[in-house]
Amino acid sequence: MNKKEKEDLFKKLVTENADKIKNICKYYSPDSASEDDLYQEILINIWNGMDRFRGDAQWSTWIYRVAVNTSLGFAGKSLKVQKLYAKRFPEEAYQNLPEEKEDKQWSENDFELLETELNQLSIIDKAIVTLSMENVKSKDIADIIGLTESNVRVKLHRIKQHLAHVLTSKS
Amino acid sequence: MNTSNNISIQETLEKVKARDSKLKKTSHNMMIVYLIGVIIYLGIFVINPDPDFKFSERISGLFYIIGFIILGLYFRYYKRMISNLDYTLPLISVIKQAERRYYFYNKNLLWLLLAVLIIGIGVVISVQKRLPDSLTTFESSLIVSISYLLIITISFIFGIIRWRKTEKPIWLKLRQALKE
Missing domain, CATH: 1.10.1740.10 (RNA polymerase sigma factor, region 2, helix turn helix motif)
Structure with a gap:
């Protein structure tokens, strides 16, 4: 070239x-x-x-x-x-993250809690979260990160579960 | 408003070209600085035609030059490594590379130690001659060696403290990410 x-x-x-x-x-x-x-x-x-x-x-x-x-x-x-800045995520992608929070209104406290939790994730998990926000397919996330597709799915599920648990128990 | 929209591709292309050329120039300048250093020391300590210039001084100069060459090559390698870092690899590979790079005791440290050791020999040979004549060669060499070793040890300790403060937390994060 x-x-x-x-x-x-x-x-x-x-x-x-x-x-x-x-x-x-x-x-x-x-x-x-x-x-x-x-x-x-x-x-x-x-x-x-x-x-x-x-x-x-x-x-x-x-x-x-x-x-x-x-x-x-x-x-x-x-x-x-x-650091990840959760408040800068698009609203629709935000709603999509912790499954249990889908129907709820997001309070300022929720945003702060989510941001704190997101920034405690490992570098790899942070990358998975940002890519899933962009609706990138698990197969492509796996290719970007260097993991297997099933590994990405499991990780994403665990992250969502963890965030949902934290948000429901702390907020 | 997203100001990123205001950045034109043309402008970015100009910036990347400028940056590439700057990086090349910096690497080139570093090479020249060390080359000049080696040439000056070669002239003063080795080629110097002054008949009063002692043989031991010439030998010490040779050690300095070898040390400088190693340091010069080390920084040349380091610059090249930085400019060749590949961010296009999968994240896991990039993390593995970074984890190795940010570990204090990496194999590149051996080259620095070798340079310090060689320069140290040069220091002992040249400085011990300037100590009082009442001391034997062994005693004066021992004093210079211990002083040099002390300075190097203090510098090394400062290096470790700096690494612990600034780079170790990042290294631990990278290691933890890889373990997970």
């Missing part, structure tokens, strides 16, 4: 996947300024990683992989495990 082809492909990929990337950025950023920085960082890593793409996954899955890895803080010289 020459430079021109790479640039064209990059533009195409970013245009097609901009919303997905921005959503991931939003979950891991406290405000829109940090969101922009993270978005730039992800695009830089997409550009730098494009030459390494071997076609073993779809481009969209690969982009999620770069976005999640970058958002979790694996980019750059210093590594820090990023």
Whole structure:
């Protein structure tokens, strides 16, 4: 792939996947300024990683992989495990997370509790949560994270159960 | 309003190109700095035609140069490793890589220790000659060695404290994630 082809492909990929990337950025950023920085960082890593793409996954899955890895803080010289900002999740995805809370109204206390609990999850579980928020299929989540599909399903079920339990018992 | 919408792809492309070129330049500059260091020390300690310049000083200079070369290569390797980090791998693989990178006692530490040891030999050879003549070579070498070792040990302890404060919590998180 020459430079021109790479640039064209990059533009195409970013245009097609901009919303997905921005959503991931939003979950891991406290405000829109940090969101922009993270978005730039992800695009830089997409550009730098494009030459390494071997076609073993779809481009969209690969982009999620770069976005999640970058958002979790694996980019750059210093590594820090990023916090999730639950209040920045879209409402419909939010309702979808703890199964038992589907019909309830979310109070400020619920949001805070959920955010605290989400940030106590392991890095892998955090990634699973953010991807499930985006309605990414379990098979693709497995590919992004490097787990088996059944493992992802089990983990997601356990996370939901745990969050539901915490929310019903504490709120 | 989502301000990310305002960032054009063209602008981002310019930024990535600028960043790539900056990274390349920084790596190149580091290489040049160490190369210059080696050349200067080579000139002063090894090639220096001054007949009064003692042979032991030349030998100590050689040790400094070898130490600098190792340090130079170490930082070159470190820079390359950082710029080649692959975030396109599955998360588990990225975590495994990061976990290895953030562990204090990784194999790269051996190269640093080797450089410190070699420079230490150079220090002992050159500094012990400057101690009072009343001391035997063994005594003065012992004093310099102990002083050097003390400085290195203090630096090492500071390094461990810094690692424990800043990097160990992250390393523990990564390790825990892998265990799970």
